[in-house]
Amino acid sequence: xxxxxxxxxxxxxxxxxxxxxxxxNTNVMIVANTVVTIIILAIFMIIMYSLFDTMITNKISAFxxxxxxxxxxxxxEDERGILLDLGDFILNLADITPRRYLKVNVAMELSKTPxxxxxxxxxxxxxxxxGAAPANPMETIAAEMEQYKPAVRDxxxxxxxxxTSDELSSxxxxxxxxxxxxxxxxxxxxxxxxxxxxxFGQFIIQ
Numbered sequence: 001x002x003x004x005x006x007x008x009x010x011x012x013x014x015x016x017x018x019x020x021x022x023x024x025n026t027n028v029m030i031v032a033n034t035v036v037t038i039i040i041l042a043i044f045m046i047i048m049y050s051l052f053d054t055m056i057t058n059k060i061s062a063f064x065x066x067x068x069x070x071x072x073x074x075x076x077e078d079e080r081g082i083l084l085d086l087g088d089f090i091l092n093l094a095d096i097t098p099r100r101y102l103k104v105n106v107a108m109e110l111s112k113t114p115x116x117x118x119x120x121x122x123x124x125x126x127x128x129x130x131g132a133a134p135a136n137p138m139e140t141i142a143a144e145m146e147q148y149k150p151a152v153r154d155x156x157x158x159x160x161x162x163x164t165s166d167e168l169s170s171x172x173x174x175x176x177x178x179x180x181x182x183x184x185x186x187x188x189x190x191x192x193x194x195x196x197x198x199x200f201g202q203f204i205i206q
Contacts, residue, residue, distance in 0.1 A: 081109040081196045091161050100165040105201030111194040155184040165205045
């Protein structure tokens, strides 16, 4: 009579033993999902940080580039020289038979002195209505350059009148004449300024 009672009590014990396994599987899935979610969020944050850092770096580089461009522009403006137009020259060339003549227009660009650069970079105050208005810095410099024109023109005549028509007919001959003019005119300024470029306008040999 005791055997059937023992068989009935065995089934609840087996069902009760299976329940913890289901709970463990559920907990493992929750933990796994949490870990995967954390990993995905970490990867997302790393990607966003990289993109943000790249964007900031690009903006900083753009600002630096803009500043460098401004500095280069200011430097180029400072390096621009003073244009001195020496007008037309009509002179005899070194040819003897037949006699040849040259008509040429000459202009040159001269470097600025440190004092002139400072003067040009100094903001000009507006006239207050009393007294004469302040002179334009470039007009002051141009007026000062007039005193050098006779000596500069004489240097150009000395160089060009010693050239033959054959020498001045080629591009190489013209460039050589420009270099010689630069050297002679530099002695006129005695190191105070430098000839940056010599330009020939109208150039006619007859």
